[in-house]
Amino acid sequence: MEAVVQIPLPLPHVGSVNAWLLRGDPLTLVDTGPRDDEALAALEAGLRREGVRIEDIELVLGTHHHLDHVGLVATIVRRSGATVAALDGVAAYGERYDERAAADRRFSRALMAHHGVPAPVIADNEGFFDYISRTSEAFSTDVRLRDGDRIRAGGRELRTVARPGHSTTDTLFVDERAGVAFVGDHLLAGISSNTEIYPAAEPDGTRPRARVEYLASLARTAGMPLERLLTGHGAPVDGHARLIDERFADHRRRCERIAAVLESGPRTAYSIAGELWSARTVREQPLLVVWEVLGHLDLLLDAGLVSEGLGDEGTARFELTRAGPPPGTPASRLRAARRNHQPGRPGGGRPARASRHSS
Structure with missing residues (x-):
């Protein structure tokens, strides 16, 4: 089976975010990094080491709608004509990115005020939302996926698995034959993923309990027969069920x-x-x-x-x-766990050179 290549891309305040190149037919990129010059240059360099260019990419998969995972989708499509495939929720967010990002900014301001953040602190953090707005852009999705759908990517068949919690659109792309899954930020080796609070869908305005949903998603993933998780930040995860046990213990503490x-x-x-x-x-x-x-x-x-x-x-x-x-x-x-549960965007460490996985 063709190799999978990890291409870490620089991400301010975090360290790096992973793009994954799947060698094979069609030549596939899972996640893209943010839309900025440094990430684009790192992606081009990582692809060049593998003897390919952005123009050669045939399929782009997005694990969720966050800017560091889909920010360069539109750029890649303009240069390559690649097909874009993603969960329906990612597609809906992507096609109206500017509008959705602006709505999220308004909601987040109101959320902070409602939960006691002083107005001057909210005002001082407008740069956070400016960064979100400028490091991604709207894109069209050619193949809208639903939970359970299968797609051919990089010489392998991947099953689409919805695992909401970290975001509403979290997606696993599972290679059942190899026991490998591309998981975005659903589970990370070095830090516990945060869970975004998003606008209520219920008519009564009840706040969706994203962390409750996330733990239910983790419990389902723990039972999957997987050998390796290829993550959105940092190193791959082997022994995912043990790590999920540790995460449950982190939450309990x-x-x-x-x-x-x-x-x-x-x-x-x-x-x-x-x-x-x-x-x-x-x-x-x-x-x-x-x-x-x-x-x-x-x-x-x-x-x-x-x-x-x-x-x-x-x-x-x-x-x-x-x-x-x-x-x-x-x-x-509830086994003994490392005290690594911190707020903030997941990931960390210096961007590394691309590494190859034989899964």
Whole structure:
């Protein structure tokens, strides 16, 4: 079977994001990196080492709609005429990228304000949203995939598996014959993936509990017969079921820590974040820490251990409703884990040279 080549691309504030080249028919690229000169140059150099050019790419697959994974799709299509295939949700976001990114900015501002982030802190972080807007662009998807669909890519058959949680559009592309899956940010070796809070789809405006959905997705992935996960950032994952056990333990400990903070009385999500991370992190990454805290509060809400209400100033406040064990998997699954659960965009380390995988 043809080799799979990892091409790390530089990503500001994170380190790198992986594009994966699948040698074979059709010549395929899984994820593209952000739309900036440095990432494009690194992609061109990585392809050149393999004796191919962007103009040779025949198929592009996107694991989810985030800018660091689909930012260069339109550029690649303009130069190669490649077919684009992605989950229907990725396609919908991509075709109206500017509009959707602007809506996400408005929603995120309101979310931060509702959960206690001061207005000056929100204003100081407009650069985060500017970066999201300028490092991707709208693109058209030729093949809209649904959960369970199969597609030929790089000389292998890949099954499309929807695994929402980190984002609403998370997709695994699974080579069942080789026991390999391209997983984007669904599971990463070096850090626990964050879970974005997105606008409610329910008529009553109830906030979707993305972290609850994410843990359910991880549990389904744990049971899959896979040898290796090819990830969106950092090194591939071998032994994914063990790592998922560790991630469940990470989440349980974070829930315990938040419950301990709430013993002193009702708090906003942003106030809780101030007890978990440095003042600088909370000030410079307000949306990401609010996502992180809300994700774990949603686990506690789902378990009936916490309630959510409004304070006098109209911001959401959370308080303990009863004592009890935090939510988590059965004790047999809660193994000792590394303390590597941090907010922020996943990934890290210096961009490496392209590496080859024989899977």
